[in-house]
């Protein structure tokens with residue numbers, strides 16, 4: 001699984017950084033994704049909850065989302 005981020009799509013709602021601050025964070029004014037910071041299931045749930053679609057999962061295995 002690979003999480004991707006599109007800065008042009010992000011509406012800065014903050015859901016990701018609030019839900020999983022160990023994974024989605026701002027470091028030196030850069031948005032970074034540390035996939036080691038939570039379980040794959042937790043990351044998938046947060047990606048699905050992104051209101052803008054800026055976060056995407058690069059594989060197509062949606063069976064793991066729920």
Ligand code: SF4
Nearest residue numbers: 010011013014016050
């Ligand atoms: S949840 Fe989505 S829209 Fe909100 S800050 Fe994160 S990437 Fe941007």
